Amino acid sequence: MAPDNNPFSMSTMFNALQRIHLSNTRLKRLFNLMTSCEGVGQFKDLISTFDQSQLQMMASLLTSDSDYFMEVVSNKYGSRRVQKLLGISDDVDAFFYGAILQRFFDIMTDKYASYVAIRATVVFDQVKKHVMYKYLLHYALDIARIQYGCIALNEVLTDADDPLYRNRLLDVVARDALFLSNDLWGNFVVQHVLKLYDLRCTYRVAVSLRGHCVDLSFKKYGS
16 A cells, blocks of 8 residues: 555554654653752752763754743743853854844843843853844843843853953943933943953043933933
8 A cells, every 4th residue: 555645644643643642741851840940959859860862852953942942041040050051062052153142132121031141151052152242232222221130131141251342242331321320220331340440431421421321410310
């Protein structure tokens, strides 16, 4: 009897549903492993025994869907465990790199997910870092005006190891210092860059705020 190659046949559809079910089951188990408060030991043991191909498979599954990945890294334990996977190898990083860029703004402004992006700017190779810095430059003002975004941006400004992009980020903050100083969360970014004691940036902030200091002093978050 000839094999049934009809994509709409019952057997073909049944096999496809089985594969989907197995895939969903695997993703659910992985999610539980990554996000359970009781899974610390199991995660460490598993990672220590995995070879490169298994680690790549794990990274592939974690990043197979942007909503799924976001749900993992938005979890306190999920964020910590994904951070442990970053920097293991370029091949593993490639999966996380794409996933982070796909949801960059959401990740940078989330309480726990932001630490994954911050960690990535430390351990990724220079090419990946530079692209992430470009994304950060693009979204900097919007990120700065969100509670956890301003915290994440301040972390990057402190730890950025590329002088060119660090200076560009400082320039963005300094140029729009007045705009940020009038914002509930953005003002914390302006305060932070002043504490970095970068003379060039401090001067540019002063120029941006010239003539507005009295007005700002009457605002709780502008003083």
